[in-house]
Amino acid sequence: xxxxxxxxxxxxxxxxxxxxxxxxxxxxxxxxxxxxxxxxxxxxxxxxxxxxxxxxxxxxxxxxxxxxxxxxxxxxxxxxxxxxxxxxxxxxxxxxxxxxxxxxxxxxxxxxxxxxxxxxxxxxxxxxxxxxxxxxxxxxxxxxxxxxxxxxxxxxxxxxxxxxxxxxxxxxxxxxxxxxxxxxxxxxxxxxxxxxxxxxxxxxxxxxxxxxxxxxxxxxxxxxxxxxxxxxxxxxxxxxxxxxxxxxxxxxxxxxxxxxxxxxxxxxxxxxxxxxxxxxxxxxxxxxxxxxxxxxxxxxxxxxxxxxx
Numbered sequence: 001x002x003x004x005x006x007x008x009x010x011x012x013x014x015x016x017x018x019x020x021x022x023x024x025x026x027x028x029x030x031x032x033x034x035x036x037x038x039x040x041x042x043x044x045x046x047x048x049x050x051x052x053x054x055x056x057x058x059x060x061x062x063x064x065x066x067x068x069x070x071x072x073x074x075x076x077x078x079x080x081x082x083x084x085x086x087x088x089x090x091x092x093x094x095x096x097x098x099x100x101x102x103x104x105x106x107x108x109x110x111x112x113x114x115x116x117x118x119x120x121x122x123x124x125x126x127x128x129x130x131x132x133x134x135x136x137x138x139x140x141x142x143x144x145x146x147x148x149x150x151x152x153x154x155x156x157x158x159x160x161x162x163x164x165x166x167x168x169x170x171x172x173x174x175x176x177x178x179x180x181x182x183x184x185x186x187x188x189x190x191x192x193x194x195x196x197x198x199x200x201x202x203x204x205x206x207x208x209x210x211x212x213x214x215x216x217x218x219x220x221x222x223x224x225x226x227x228x229x230x231x232x233x234x235x236x237x238x239x240x241x242x243x244x245x246x247x248x249x250x251x252x253x254x255x256x257x258x259x260x261x262x263x264x265x266x267x268x269x270x271x272x273x274x275x276x277x278x279x280x281x282x283x284x285x286x287x288x289x290x291x292x293x294x295x296x297x298x299x300x301x302x303x304x305x306x307x308x309x
Contacts, residue, residue, distance in 0.1 A: 003113045003120045004299045007130045007167035008193050012201065014302075015134075015171040022138050022291070022298035029064060029294070036066025041304050043067060044092055045123070046101040048074045049229055053265065053292055054102050054123050054131070061297040067304075070096075089116035098304045104230065119303035121296075126160055126230070127187070132264050133164035135295040137172055139288045140220055143260055148173035148201075153218035153255065155179045155211050155245050156272055157238075158186035161224045161264055166190060166205055170197035177206040179214025181241050211245050218255040222262045223247045223272045239271060248274040260284045 001014050010018075028035050043062050047055065055071065062069040079088045085108060092099060093116045101109055102123035113120040122130055141147050152169055154162050158180045166186065169176040176194075178186060185207065195205045208214050215221055226242045227235040252261065261273075261283045269275050278285065 001302055004130060004303060005109055005113060005120060005122045006128055007133060007164060007171055008190075008197060010171070012171050015168075018134060018295070018298045018302065019138055019141065021301060022134070022295045023141075025297045025301070026291070026294040034066075035064070037301055038062065038097075038304055039066035041065075041067035041097040042095070043069045043300065043304070044072055044096040044099045045069055046072045046074075046077070046079070046099060046103070047123075048101075048103040048108075049124065051102055051124075053289060054100075057292040057296055058100055058123070058300075061293050061300060064293075065297055065300060067097075067300075085111040086115045088112075089114075093117040098300065121299060121303065124160065126228075127163060127190075128167075129160045129164045129264070130167070131292060131296050131299065132161060133168035134299070135291040136165065136222070136262060136264070136288060137168050137174075138291045138295050139262070139284055140174075140260075142287065142291075143284055144219060148203075149175075150219040151175040151177065151217060152220040152222060153177045153179065153215040154222045154224075155214060155247055155251070156223045156242065157184050157226055157228070159224060159228055162186050163190045165222065166194035167197065170194045170201060170203060170205065173201035173203045175204045175206070177208065177214040177218065179208050179211040179245065181245060182209050184241070185209075211251060212254055215247075215251060215254045219259055220262060221247060221252060221255050221259055224264055225266065225268055226272050242272070246272060246274065247277055249276050252277050258282075262288050265289055 045058055059069045089112045098119045100121040100123045104126050106125040106127035109122045152174055154165055166176055198205050226238045261277055263285050
């Protein structure tokens with residue numbers, strides 16, 4: 001594994017290794033055991049999209065692994081003033097041991113990987129959010145004791161989170177059912193890739209515009225904000241279009257009695273989910289949020305241990 005850009009790019013074995021390593025690092029951290037396996041390493045963190053969880057979890061993760069993280073906003077580096085990604089990737093490769101980038105355009109991540117000589121981690125793009133999906137499946141495994149054979153229902157916008165969840169479930173042998181309004185479905189190429197990945201694991205990818213059909217008998221129910229960053233002007237319009245896709249107690253009731261609720265946060269109570277669901281005893285959103293730290297530590301460890309330059 002040279003980079004961590006898309007879960008579609010990694011093998012089933014690499015996916016399983018990441019989950020196992022994340023679990024190991026979490027247990028060591030909880031027991032107070034130091035694991036400074038990235039001592040002397042430096043991660044550059046490029047942000048053109050602001051973040052709470054991504055910045056804090058990567059900075060803390062590098063600290064716990066014995067390394068150092070550098071926050072680089074678009075205002076701090078020449079990339080934001082017109083320097084090419086080619087030049088930026090080559091220069092930063094001389095200084096750093098890895099780069100995490102959280103940005104809008106997915107091509108920026110691909111270009112960094114193409115032109116740089118160090119590992120690139122996709123912290124989020126408008127197309128994919130692989131770090132989130134890895135943490136999500138880590139959390140499901142903790143609560144359900146397994147992944148293979150479970151059904152995850154995603155209700156809402158066919159966005160970057162939905163895309164990466166499709167890839168993650170396919171790698172893990174989980175069924176995934178995605179319920180979106182017409183016109184807000186997932187990217188067709190992502191769907192085709194996920195379907196192909198799922199075949200090799202014997203799992204299914206189901207797409208529907210019916211939220212009840214999507215959520216029926218699900219082991220895990222997942223939703224995300226209806227208006228992602230950069231779509232704020234569409235919030236009122238989307239609230240009307242997505243109103244039947246709100247995860248409330250009635251819709252949640254179609255899932256299994258022991259199903260759990262997940263949300264990648266930030267959440268907007270009263271819109272995509274109601275308080276009686278997200279704040280219930282079946283909600284595991286804060287375990288999910290914490291596991292971003294441990295899952296990303298596993299990614300950094302697998303990519304950055306040794307001399308990658």
